[in-house]
Amino acid sequence: MGATADEKAAHWAIARLWLPLAHASAIAAAEGAELTAVCDVKEATARQTMERYGARAFYTDYREMLAREPLDAVAIATRTPERKAVIEECVRRGVRALFCEKPLCRTLEDADELVALLRENRVAFVYGTRRRFMPVYGRVQREIAAGRIGAVQSIVVRFGRSPLLWTHPHTVDIASFFAGDAAPESVQADLELDPAAVSAREVDADPLVRSATIRFTNGIVAHLIASESFDVEIAGTKGMVTIESDGAAVVWRTRLADGGPAFDPGHLLQHERVENTDTDSGTVESIRALLAAVRGQGASLYPPELTVRNLEILFAMVESHLGDGRRVRWPIARRGLKITGRFGSLYP
Ligand SMILES: NC(=O)c1ccc[n+]([C@@H]2O[C@H](COP(=O)([O-])OP(=O)(O)OC[C@H]3O[C@@H](n4cnc5c(N)ncnc54)[C@H](O)[C@@H]3O)[C@@H](O)[C@H]2O)c1
Structure with a gap:
């Protein structure tokens, strides 16, 4: 890297x-x-x-x-x-x-x-x-903030079948980004984790995340789901938006102008698909x-507290899984547990 x-x-x-x-x-x-x-x-x-x-x-x-x-x-x-x-x-x-x-x-x-x-x-x-530094995610966030899909209610993130510490810092961060970086309230998760890798002080593995639910204190709920796709879907009171294939295209679905009832399967038929033609990468x-x-121009950076929250959500997933899917609430008390992230001989 x-x-x-x-x-x-x-x-x-x-x-x-x-x-x-x-x-x-x-x-x-x-x-x-x-x-x-x-x-x-x-x-x-x-x-x-x-x-x-x-x-x-x-x-x-x-x-x-x-x-x-x-x-x-x-x-x-x-x-x-x-x-x-x-x-x-x-x-x-x-x-x-x-x-x-x-x-x-x-x-x-x-x-x-x-x-x-x-x-x-x-x-x-x-x-x-x-x-969150890639232009496409920022554009979608600004349009959501301007009201294009109404008030955000739920976020679904499908990012392959991927390990907790290697990949899910990304999914948790993108969920947090679209939840307005609200504080998390609780987490529930189902992981693929060999019990032999778990001891009182350590999880010597990088468990695969089958599914996880993160509730934020502002009422927004994010769902992480193991799947083949790399899509982020944000649903609001007036429509939804999907960032497809990790940023390749954005699909907006908004309520028909005549505002059919929400239980009409055709009510989200207003469709716009925008191919992403960005040329600036997230690293740049x-x-x-x-x-x-560095130049003191007050850029919007990443508050270090968000990295703790990001990690807390990942640790809460492990705690939930070890508790047979129980809901883990904040504050996360056990702070000494080590998750090594090992898969094979590799560490993230
Ligand atoms: N953000 C992303 O999308 C993304 C993608 C891949 C990897 N990563 C992260 O990047 C990190 C590195 O991953 P990688 O695949 O490049 O690993 P890598 O093992 O290929 O590279 C790490 C490098 O660090 C060097 N190194 C180790 N200890 C050092 C030290 N004390 N001082 C100086 N150099 C040292 C190693 O010799 C090696 O060249 C990991 O934490 C991984 O999770 C992030």
């Missing part, structure tokens, strides 16, 4: 919406940003990335990089186990802006500590949940938001 994700994304059917995807290529593409230094524990990777993107220096120890380089912003794309220490060192060295991959960390205790640190030090922060938009913050 830091340097080579574009090679993979180039083969995607909707690659044009996602490129540049890697942090380094997005920094290179964002006007006004300069990639000064890169760091990877693997020397060859660090050197290649420096050469490929025209940075001035490479390092194999992030502490040394942070000690030597006066950096306005740092983009962090290690795997999760290393992330907390890297963030803490960045803040200690006075870095004012961070772009940070998901998931933030593996316990709620760590998330609480990190968010307090970011808040106290007024660090501008952007989380790797890119969709994320870097632009960070740049604006």
Whole structure:
């Protein structure tokens, strides 16, 4: 994700919406940003990335990089186990802006500590949940705010059959985005989780999410459903909108002008399908938001508290599943549980 994700994304059917995807290529593409230094524990990777993107220096120890380089912003794309220490060192060295991959960390205790640190030090922060920075999701949100589908009632997110920590930071974030970032009230979930991976202090797996329901305090309910599609559907009192195939097209369905009764199956027949022709990727938009913050232009960033909520929702799904589908309400009390996110030998 830091340097080579574009090679993979180039083969995607909707690659044009996602490129540049890697942090380094997005920094290179964002006007006004300069990639000064890169760091990877693997020397060859660090050197290649420096050469490929025209940075001035490479390092194999992030502490040394942070000690030597006066950096306005740092983009962090290690795997999760290393992330907390890297963030803490960045803040200690006075870095004012961070772009940070998901998931933030593996316990709620760590998330609480990190968010307090970011808040106290007024660090501008952007989380790797890119969709809210992608122009298409922002456009849909603005049209909803302008009243196109009435008051939002429910959100359905179908994002493949995917693991909790690897993929669902994204679905939870997009649900929260369209729920106006309201605080969550409760969560219920059904996961695919091997009981052998569960101990008193740890879930050593990245469970697959079969379904989950998130109730927000403003009354909006989001449903995450395992399926083949990558669609987000938002239903309101006057119509609904579907963002299809992870942003490829947007379909608006609004009530017929003569306003037939809601139980008439034809009442949502006013249809508009808009193909997405955007050329700016979510990663570039994320870097632009960070740049604006560094320049003090008050960009709308990602409040660090949202990363805790995002993680709390994922942890609440596990708690609900372990409680045979019980409704888990806020506040989430157990903060020391670790979800490793392991699948095979990989961690998210
Ligand atoms: N936002 C998204 O859409 C998205 C997509 C894929 C991955 N991710 C996230 O990005 C993160 C990275 O995933 P990936 O697939 O690129 O992993 P990866 O293992 O391919 O890359 C991680 C890199 O970090 C380096 N590294 C490890 N420890 C380090 C340290 N202490 N200092 C410097 N470098 C270090 C590794 O050598 C490796 O090159 C994961 O947390 C993953 O969840 C996000």
